[in-house]
Amino acid sequence: MEQTTFLPKIREIKMLNHNIMELHLEKPEAFSYLAGQFVQFFIPKDDTQVKRSYSLASAPKDPDLEFCIKILPKELNGPASLYLPTLDIGDSIQISQPRGRFTPKDDQNQFYIATGAGLAPILGMIRDQLEHKRNTKKIELLFGVRNENDIFFQERLKKLQDTFPNFRYNIALSQPETEWSGLRGRVTEHLLHDLVDHSYYICGNPHMVKDVRSTLIENGVDSKSILFEIF
Numbered sequence: 001m002e003q004t005t006f007l008p009k010i011r012e013i014k015m016l017n018h019n020i021m022e023l024h025l026e027k028p029e030a031f032s033y034l035a036g037q038f039v040q041f042f043i044p045k046d047d048t049q050v051k052r053s054y055s056l057a058s059a060p061k062d063p064d065l066e067f068c069i070k071i072l073p074k075e076l077n078g079p080a081s082l083y084l085p086t087l088d089i090g091d092s093i094q095i096s097q098p099r100g101r102f103t104p105k106d107d108q109n110q111f112y113i114a115t116g117a118g119l120a121p122i123l124g125m126i127r128d129q130l131e132h133k134r135n136t137k138k139i140e141l142l143f144g145v146r147n148e149n150d151i152f153f154q155e156r157l158k159k160l161q162d163t164f165p166n167f168r169y170n171i172a173l174s175q176p177e178t179e180w181s182g183l184r185g186r187v188t189e190h191l192l193h194d195l196v197d198h199s200y201y202i203c204g205n206p207h208m209v210k211d212v213r214s215t216l217i218e219n220g221v222d223s224k225s226i227l228f229e230i231f
């Protein structure tokens with residue numbers, strides 16, 4: 001069966017740091033999604049197309065569909081990483097319907113762990129919980145990147161923390177290059193706080209997701225309380 005696709009126009013496209021691109025697409029009329037879901041982009045390659053998945057970094061009530069995309073170095077020849085930076089405002093991209101089950105449970109304290117572009121779905125989930133669902137349970141984010149140059153969306157996170165007393169975030173740098181006053185080391189080193197009575201949401205590369213999940217389970221967290229998305 002042929003799948004429904006959409007052809008939204010780009011409203012905004014910019015680099016957030018040296019390799020993370022923020023992309024805003026017009027939200028098509030018939031497009032509805034849950035925070036944390038992803039869509040497939042149809043990327044032209046030679047005479048054909050390849051599909052690449054990207055998580056929605058926006059919340060369902062936002063006017064645009066927002067994405068944040070890690071652009072790989074040119075030498076890796078990634079079709080999406082080569083194609084997306086050539087686009088401009090007003091160009092269109094073919095995308096699929098939303099899919100995926102990486103969506104939060106509203107009735108528990110929530111602990112989110114993201115590395116790199118893994119922050120994309122998690123920002124959408126957290127914003128939806130705080131701004132739209134008005135969830136007053138504790139919501140915490142641990143965001144890990146290598147160094148200061150890899151940080152993005154910090155102003156947005158700070159604004160959320162200043163606005164919502166139930167939200168707190170920490171950034172952990174595994175290889176800080178300055179007198180960094182935040183957390184140091186890998187995210188796995190900063191997980192062990194009040195572990196019970198939370199649901200956990202992990203997103204990032206396969207090694208990190210595996211390590212965080214194992215650490216949580218070894219320390220008594222029920223695997224049913226852990227949801228993850230691997231990029």
Ligand SMILES: Cc1cc2nc3c(=O)[nH]c(=O)nc-3n(C[C@H](O)[C@H](O)[C@H](O)COP(=O)(O)OP(=O)(O)OC[C@H]3O[C@@H](n4cnc5c(N)ncnc54)[C@H](O)[C@@H]3O)c2cc1C
Nearest residue numbers: 038052053054055068069070076078079080081117120231
């Ligand atoms: C459900 C889901 C949601 C996703 N959401 C996002 C998102 O929101 N943002 C985002 O940036 N990505 C996301 N991804 C990853 C994305 O789909 C692509 O895999 C990624 O953008 C690379 O595509 P590409 O065509 O540029 O390179 P590819 O053709 O996939 O890879 C080119 C080469 O680079 C290597 N490579 C791939 N990724 C990496 C990496 N991270 N580091 C080093 N080498 C690598 C590959 O092994 C290959 O050799 C998601 C993936 C999934 C499955």
